[in-house]
Amino acid sequence: MKIQRSRRRIASVMCAGVLVAGLTACGSSDESGGSTAPSADESALGVPNKATGTPVTFGFISAGAGQTINTVDEIKGGQAAVDYANEYLGGVGGHPIALKVCETLDVPATATDCANQMVSEGVSAVLGGAIGVVDSVIPVLAPAGIPLILHNAPTQMGLTTPGVFSIFNSLSLFGGPAAWAQEEGMKRVDQVVIAVPAAQGAAKIGETLFKNAGLQVNTTSIPPGTADMSPQIASAAEADPDLYHIAGSSDFCTSALKAIKTLSPQANVAIIDRCITPGSSSAIPGGYEGVKVSTSANLNPGSDSAMLFTAVLAKYGDGATVSSMTSTGYSSALGAINALNAANIADVTSAGVMAGMKSAPPTELPNSGGIMFQCNGKQIAFSPNTCSTDGILATADQVGNLTDFQRIPADPALYTMDGS
Template sequence: MRAGLTQRRVRAVVPAVLAAVALTLSACSSGASGDNASDADITKALGTPNKATGSPVLLGLISDGKGTSIDQSAEIKGAQAAIGYANDYLGGINGHAIQLKVCETQNSPSQATDCANQMVSAKVSAVVAGTLAEADQVISVLGAAKIPAFFSQAASKAGLSTPGIFSMTNALNYFSTPAAYAKQQGFGRATMVVIDVPGASGPAQQIGSLLFGKANVAYNVVPIPPGTADMTPQIQAAEANSPKMYMLLGDATFCSSAIKALRTLGVQSTILASETCVNSDASASIPGGYDGVKVVASLEFNSEDAEFKTFKAALSRYGDGTAPASIPGIGYAVALGLVRALNAAKVTDTSPAGLQAAVQSAPPVPYPLNGGATFQCNGKAVSLSPNICSANGIIADAAQDGTLSNYQVVQAGDLLTTGG
């Protein structure tokens, strides 16, 4: 394959940045309202009841959960809300009631292996997961046992190449979406300001250079150490390249400093930031807050959208009243996305092999909370890897406090190919 080297390069450097993203997503602003809805509103949002009455199908959920340094436990509530909603309103999986076995890795490699072994012992038909920090340990066990796993993102070498392992969203979103947007807007030059840790600055250089190069956008990377309060010198030096767009990748504290520097210098270029940059608490420290910043997001939270209203209602009824936000959204979307694909395929064989075959044969279906964009796990969504089910990304406008609106789906499929 002419682009085999390109494919190996991308596979080799992605996993660490996804782990870093998983650790910082809890800081991102959902732009969603957490106000309480009446029971009548909840019932209306959930739709017409269609209760599953058939024999149960056991699915597994593996989540980082609550560890010593992060708390992703709301992801579990989101997945449980999706399953409760599916069982009562979508007929489960083609009439079969869904049961969910949950295990938390707590960011421990040994616990991740144990969780995967628990799923094998329980004889689950499939596993769903978000963006696990220790994904490869899970993939190793489930791949050997031929139990399909459906991640929000799993872009390690194992995640991209192991049969039966799927990334249901665009695993390269933080690089492909900005590159596609720059191409769409006709920006000839772009600069990525990235927190200088191996899991971010390395991929920004290698993956970013590849994808922006394919978009025919001149690309420069400015790695800045964590804790740098004043980034004015680095931004001033970057201005020598006259970039039309700055992409920020880091946590909220890092990106706040970057935005302050850009505004101090009066930079007029478009500012694009990863959703991990955006935190309502941090907005007060930025002159003007996030107003005018565009955000690369993985989910869409539009309070007027029927999809969001269903999500919010499902959390109220089946997710212990968890407030709608990014972390529960990830668990909800990946679990409900799997159910949608299986029902679209009219699955009858609920064994692991049967569920995998059904998902691979399913037509395109809307991915939950993704602006109506579809996913399809037939191996053709992204030629870079048959395990990636979508090339979509989302860009939204941020208000001063970080609330997001005006979501736009961005297609990056032409950049995510193995061709040169």
């Protein structure tokens, strides 16, 4: 297995979307270092190719601006991708796309209402980044035959319900570190997980993936709000793990990192990107220096994909910043449009879009460092809805900036469950 690297640096943005079993997305950050304003270089946009056919309506569902969450930039990223496609890519199959946006506020009943609005509107597809209450959307859209195309849909319902497409492998938040640990010859991993049902359910999947990579696994569950995790980490350290893998909220991860770096300063540590928040490094011995970060976007500023992303945001982004939050909406929308155009879609009804997504050839996922996706149901054995296998791993500096982005190619055999 060859790990592909990109060493340019960009400030990390601190939200992974949703964790594997349905942890909701974190809010966007406005602190220094959390995101950057896009720069305008219209030459990166290419040659204009304006869509001239009859309009087709796609939906876009996201949490939006709620009391504890803000995914407005995710929506702006999706809208920017659609506006760019309408002017430069011929829309979808030559048809300009009108985007109907609905905000769930991360409330299940509101999410169901959003889905019902999409059915009433007769949209041809619903796009989105990472919907924290996706299980309230799927039961409405699936019977109506409306495809739901998301950046990631990591709940059990999202992984298996026909008509849902997850173009990024959200399971790679565990599978990426597992493949990396296997590559490095590690033998033991301790998962440090926040003791809430969603995270503990995710950790069960993580245990399987690490075991598939040949590692012995222990899971240390710690209640939320535990300020001093020294006793739990000291107990875990008795087994001398080669790697600690941390999954939880940013404050949980900060406490876990503080204990690990105090008790086992030489240990390898991997975290999910939502663990990092600007300013938290001061509470961690040595900060985030050297920590591996499992992320959903490679925003290496020197890449063609990132240059296109910043140019699109500068022209169409309505003030959205260059961040993983914005990229989640942008990548899902542009990835879907590119796949449908690669399938030479002519029928832009919901049935035509459904068929187009299933028949599209391998397509590059925007802002991924070269990850390809194909929604033919054959990428991961137990999850026909997951359209790619590779993960993205980066290395953090002391304050949490990411560098050395690595695409982690994963053998599909890594993603097998008992009986799959």
